Amino acid sequence: MFTHTKKLQHPAKPDRPDPLFAKKMQEILGGQYGEISVAMQYLFQGWNTRGNEKYKDLLMDTATEEIGHVEMIATMIARLLEDAPLAEQEKAADDPVIGSILGGMNPHHAIVSGLGAMPESSTGVPWSAGYIVASGNLLADFRANLNAESQGRLQVARLYEMTDDKGVKDMLSFLLARDTMHQNQWLAAIKELEEQEGPIVPSTFPKALEKQSFSHKLIHFSDGGESAEQNWLKETAPDGEPFEYEKEPKAHGEIAKLDPVPPYVHNTLPGRE
């Protein structure tokens, strides 16, 4: 169960409205790696965790914080949208700055949300739960989380470079720090799990049942020879076996011919051409 306090975790106040930046900032709210994604991903991972309470708590703590990050960004976007030149009388078609705002704003901000945040990306695509994962395997999922925090921090850093609004930069610098922490924590938790289970997910699948002659082979499917020069090829693979290199890919299967199916399926009959 959750409770809410009306105060934000960190201030979310721009120095001045900027409807074009509001559009861009939607990416870290409702894009593939926005805050809705991490909030929902951690919630579902937490709720699906079976019998590892410390990790479940870590997930729920982080998830709960992330809902508050969605709140901060939504508030920031709503404020960036104030004073957008929407009404006809404000549109001086010969003012190029207003012109590029009118051409560049997310029309949803004007027409749908009444100058509020939208649960969508910077291109106006609604957030989709197809972005997230909660697999029941914590090592797999913490890798998903490390990726999400890496992509997320990268996007926040890029937005930081694209504005000179001190209020916006202040909030982004807080998000950058929390993303640093979250990368740190997932890295630490991954290390802990890898030390117990080994690096290959899922660790519980018996090695003997996989075709082990293919488990350490870098196969070269291209021309040129740069692939072979990976430095790590000379080292032991993370799971303890030596890497191998195969310069020419081999096709071990036969030509894939399919049998015909009954005529009532109304496929093309065999023998056409």
Place this chain on the structure above:
Amino acid sequence: MFTHTKKLQHPAKPDRPDPLFAKKMQEILGGQYGEISVAMQYLFQGWNTRGNEKYKDLLMDTATEEIGHVEMIATMIARLLEDAPLAEQEKAADDPVIGSILGGMNPHHAIVSGLGAMPESSTGVPWSAGYIVASGNLLADFRANLNAESQGRLQVARLYEMTDDKGVKDMLSFLLARDTMHQNQWLAAIKELEEQEGPIVPSTFPKALEKQSFSHKLIHFSDGGESAEQNWLKETAPDGEPFEYEKEPKAHGEIAKLDPVPPYVHNTLPGRE
């Protein structure tokens, strides 16, 4: 540019048709972490790589192999669908086995693809490019790749447990091995990059510009005390600073009140209630 050989990389021949398993196998073809996802993700990462040719080659080699994995699974699904009891005369309503096949098959296999594979998940949702990422930052992307190979291998392992068809198991054991290799290779490449750049993505963003007092703090947003018992909390964080623990979350921002916008936006006027 690409070329094709008609032989499969590995045999894809089931012992007998099994339309219900064909439906399930769609997940590793066209689901969130199916082979289309990794093929497309590696292709776009490779094509977007700027000035790191060895990594670009690694990405293109792996991508090219994965297109061949899509091919193997598509072939397997087409063969699992042969002999599905589709026509009315084959439907003995009183045969419960046929009944559960008819009730459980993916209807697209019967109606849309004529007993062929579909570019969709095990629940019949079309593959979406919203699943993949190519960010231009290789450390971020290799983490995405490690996650994809971990989730993917987990799903293949689960499918392996759900069938006793030796032909299907043979192909899955090959895919398990390649997923092992791909986890190994991304782990090795990640280690290499982390040694050059440090563990926090993006490494090029100046630390001084983030709010560093929040970069190592685990904040407890829940009741109970289990979070605090994470063993790694006592260790140095991966980026070299000590972790901190904050038992009570603090709201550093103010209550988020928004200003009204002009009446021509037709929002609810302030003062209602």
Place this chain on the structure above:
Amino acid sequence: MFTHTKKLQHPAKPDRPDPLFAKKMQEILGGQYGEISVAMQYLFQGWNTRGNEKYKDLLMDTATEEIGHVEMIATMIARLLEDAPLAEQEKAADDPVIGSILGGMNPHHAIVSGLGAMPESSTGVPWSAGYIVASGNLLADFRANLNAESQGRLQVARLYEMTDDKGVKDMLSFLLARDTMHQNQWLAAIKELEEQEGPIVPSTFPKALEKQSFSHKLIHFSDGGESAEQNWLKETAPDGEPFEYEKEPKAHGEIAKLDPVPPYVHNTLPGRE
């Protein structure tokens, strides 16, 4: 069965082309609450109505009119797109007005539809049937319809404020009037049904089977005390019982621990951390 007359229900002629406004107008054609949504929603509600012929007729009448509204807006958009500066020779990069049109147009209008309307929203997202509902319960669905006409009229009003084209305003003022009528009619039909069934949907579910001690309680999940000041809290609830107020939310359930599942699911084994 349907028939068509070539004349529009109302004129759809702008005074002059305006490709930027054409992009915005897509929202009321193919957005979440555009005319495709109401047309399709009323059609499916009408087709699914069982044994209430007067309401079925009302739905089919309104649905049929709405298909004609889609037609009017599609025609208007096609005309707003005429004279868009597409060809290279027309692009004077130093003309800022043309520049902002080129930057702000929906590229689908230029590349995909050949200056015609698209079945998509103002951000270029294809219309989705996930927007609509036809539940078989008319009171529930008429509330959906009242909402759709309210959101729809709000969006039309906002568009009206954003243009000074008299032809566009003329068509919008017709749509505003029809949305007024449709709000009026769903309000009237809702009142009629509520008088027969009571206000809680579905009315046919026995009250005794719900946990009635929670049916009138406003629970305060936040800090501060403003929630308690809702004026209506002092009144009888619409279903005839008194409202209650609970200042502190209570967790009536236990801590949600899940049991482990068999090892062949390859989840993280219990006891990790």
Place this chain on the structure above:
Amino acid sequence: MFTHTKKLQHPAKPDRPDPLFAKKMQEILGGQYGEISVAMQYLFQGWNTRGNEKYKDLLMDTATEEIGHVEMIATMIARLLEDAPLAEQEKAADDPVIGSILGGMNPHHAIVSGLGAMPESSTGVPWSAGYIVASGNLLADFRANLNAESQGRLQVARLYEMTDDKGVKDMLSFLLARDTMHQNQWLAAIKELEEQEGPIVPSTFPKALEKQSFSHKLIHFSDGGESAEQNWLKETAPDGEPFEYEKEPKAHGEIAKLDPVPPYVHNTLPGRE
């Protein structure tokens, strides 16, 4: 900012596993009118509210509770999935009950989430933010909320009828009660706003600017005469004007002919046929 307690708001414990019901229950978790939809809709409406603090609080309180409902249902689904007959050794193909479970389960529960809840509907479609709305106009949005609670309670009632599991029924009877309260509260708040603003959204758009001769006219677009028999047609419309009835729809516009566009658009040239 949000905080979390580990206890559930209400118990979520089934008497026994039932993987088929777990699939159905996904609808009220991640379907169009599931708990994710109401949680997210209320959050965005609350965050976008400008200057009406009491309503903002009401929205945030209800939103925060709904996140806890997502939690309860996710927990219930995870428990309904325990003991699903996934592994090959458990599959006695000649046991029709197991057969129909295997054919009828959501394959994502077995392959993707490791017997946990998914953020998707009962047909396995990922939740989409395209389901929700936050318009900045509270009367419009409270109507959206009343609709969502009506559709939601209807779906919960239907699920209640489809099981005899006492634990499941217990949780559903709690959700039914909360949906009753939420219908009551939105009805009360709507009444309050309508008394201040009148029933037509948006109330702030000047009546004189819409084509008022069409604002109260029921137009008959079908054959037969049942439409005319709506009882409410004889009454005053909710906005205070008399209803009218038009038996034959009139086309007030001209035939919609479009002008040709320049040849470089490569549309079909005029004059073909």
Place this chain on the structure above:
Amino acid sequence: MFTHTKKLQHPAKPDRPDPLFAKKMQEILGGQYGEISVAMQYLFQGWNTRGNEKYKDLLMDTATEEIGHVEMIATMIARLLEDAPLAEQEKAADDPVIGSILGGMNPHHAIVSGLGAMPESSTGVPWSAGYIVASGNLLADFRANLNAESQGRLQVARLYEMTDDKGVKDMLSFLLARDTMHQNQWLAAIKELEEQEGPIVPSTFPKALEKQSFSHKLIHFSDGGESAEQNWLKETAPDGEPFEYEKEPKAHGEIAKLDPVPPYVHNTLPGRE
């Protein structure tokens, strides 16, 4: 503008309910090539036609008929759903026939639509306007239409083979006939346009501006030699030039190396590996 008659274009009455077939029949209602797709595709093509009134009429006539086909199928599905064994008391878990119905039904039919049709495919995916096209070029679009009617008739034929319900078969045999007509009409109209314009779309693009040495060359990107045996290779191509055959594909471009971008984009710096 459209009008509606309450009678169906053709009877839509099954001999008996069949909820499993109702699920399958959703494909031709709301799937990629269902009746919603053709109705909407023809409507948008008609509305976007500029200056070719005879073709515009043909499109509007066919579109208007297709809306009536959606109506027929929706009605049929609603009737196939009657008597579905939904309530708990009807579920004899030991009756395998009921078991496979319960496992195999589309859960939306039970929970969302109250035993009515849904605007979605046979796998429960909402219809998307991303399925359709209206390009402004009639030859391109008539080819889209011919394809849609071919895929559509194929799907109807497959459904026809999967049932022995005479009422269902009667309606399907009507739809098959209309799909025959629509294939005939688009074939005839395509022939007419090709005779005026030639076979390559768009015909108005100057041949001299394309790299004509590649306009008739079949390039062999695979091993083996079967490709070369296409009979039509020896004939003149449809646009009047001879076909050519290239046994080995040539890469005419250089190796695709990209330049680095400024450091503030936070991509991986060049020189890593």
Place this chain on the structure above:
Amino acid sequence: MFTHTKKLQHPAKPDRPDPLFAKKMQEILGGQYGEISVAMQYLFQGWNTRGNEKYKDLLMDTATEEIGHVEMIATMIARLLEDAPLAEQEKAADDPVIGSILGGMNPHHAIVSGLGAMPESSTGVPWSAGYIVASGNLLADFRANLNAESQGRLQVARLYEMTDDKGVKDMLSFLLARDTMHQNQWLAAIKELEEQEGPIVPSTFPKALEKQSFSHKLIHFSDGGESAEQNWLKETAPDGEPFEYEKEPKAHGEIAKLDPVPPYVHNTLPGRE
């Protein structure tokens, strides 16, 4: 199985960066008829082909080439994005040209992909496998392919007209030529199949089972008389029967009344109104 060469099939080098054109070019990469669509469509058609090896080869050859076209366009887009004015210091708000670039760029190019190509359309919608088809019936599918190549070439031609960059035009003129070839080849293969099977898909469904009186009738669902003037109406239909014309559409079915369903479905009870 596939292999890759590092050289492009054709050069992909613009004369100068142009971020706005990069956004537009996304349409032919990841839009409905972009190169991803044709590559994936041909792959799945090839993999699903049963017993017609020459056509399977043709499909695989063309598919393999198309993956290389995706590569060329992705490379071109990455180069068009170089030098985009992203960082704050480059943003001279008073420079209207930079202003319209900033307002008009796809924000994903700046924030998500780090100035690389995205697998999405020109409006930023992720590519969806819902765009493609592989039905098992080659005549149906070759018609889908002819349509895809027609829409695709039309879009490339429109892009060609919208730029004066010689490098971009050079690559587009190559794509135009390949689309000409692909139209030629599918036209030739269609002709071959039609000569063997006749023009109506599927050819294997017995004519006697369709309602033949409706198989050649153009039904006029509109007013006016232009439909009747189609020249081809006077000719024999492509399948060898005469066309007919029906001036007034007839409703052959009854009024579509549905029976009520049991009360536990909680639909509106019959008799309301």
